[in-house]
Amino acid sequence: MSKESLRICVIGCGGYANTVMTETKGLSGVEFSFASRDFAKAESYRNKFSGVKAYGSYEEALADDDNDAVYIFSPHDLHLGHAEMAATAGKHVLVEKPIARTIEEAQRMIECARSNGVNLMVAENYRFIPALDKALDVMKAAAENGIGQLRSIRITCEGYREPSEWRRSLRRTGGGVFIDGGIHFVNLLISLGGFPERISATWLPKVFKSSEGEDGINLLARLPKGASGTILFSRATNISETRQHVTVDGSHGRLTFMPYGSEVILEKGATKRKIRTSKSYRGTRKMVREFRESIIEDREPVMSGEKGLDDLSIVLASYRSAESLTEVTPRQYSLY
Known part of the structure; x- marks a missing residue:
């Protein structure tokens, strides 16, 4: 072009x-x-x-x-x-x-x-949030400046928002809140820790009876090189505002951040350092x-269709795990 x-x-x-x-x-x-x-x-x-x-x-x-x-x-x-x-x-x-x-x-x-x-x-857009870029920079740094070998990732997003209109339909949505909003945090988990090798998931007790899909889920993932990842996602937690938080633990330190926040916090023992991000919190401008x-450079985009398929396969595998009460392999739900 x-x-x-x-x-x-x-x-x-x-x-x-x-x-x-x-x-x-x-x-x-x-x-x-x-x-x-x-x-x-x-x-x-x-x-x-x-x-x-x-x-x-x-x-x-x-x-x-x-x-x-x-x-x-x-x-x-x-x-x-x-x-x-x-x-x-x-x-x-x-x-x-x-x-x-x-x-x-x-x-x-x-x-x-x-x-x-x-x-x-x-x-x-979560693939393009400034907090993720800063976190990845720290994770790639040598152990003395970063967190060392990855041990665990814990992601939580809780809020209260009843699904409206077509989002109540299992056929139209393809699931419930996890495929609609929780998939953001699946992408964060993959970006930070790699594609999960095994996952298990459980539904949270349902609150919104008008919706055919789930309104909360807890996911446990076994990540490459033995690390562990968890996602707790709920849109039926009765609190005043949505709360999102990410914690990344390594052998030499801990990273914490809010996805739309303006800083990443690095803790190493008693030392705590705040790393500022840019003000483009939601990542939409960078995404577009x-x-x-x-297109202009005639190359594959960072968030390609295949990357979207990766995220979707984790969501669908989570559904299968929650339904069957078993641990599953996500690649079983992908076509490649």
């Missing part, structure tokens, strides 16, 4: 699209258009975010040669169809997590993008910039 500015058409003008557009407003090298089955909504987003064009159908947007790519914000059950439509039309694809509901759907999306010569990237640069 030769031109420096990328035009991305937003597919699905809902609440989270509003959040991302607010955070990426003014990003250089990118311009947005908006498509919705409700033209008035697309036009409203175009006006609000200084977009270049609005469309009353996805087909109209994909037929416009001025659109280089799409950013898919639609519900999980529509990811496959919208991604295949876009890739077949020659548009690069940025799709919200999870990549899909099933391994088979994800693999079809990957193959369709590959056969049409377009990039497929999963919009996993990576999508643009991967």
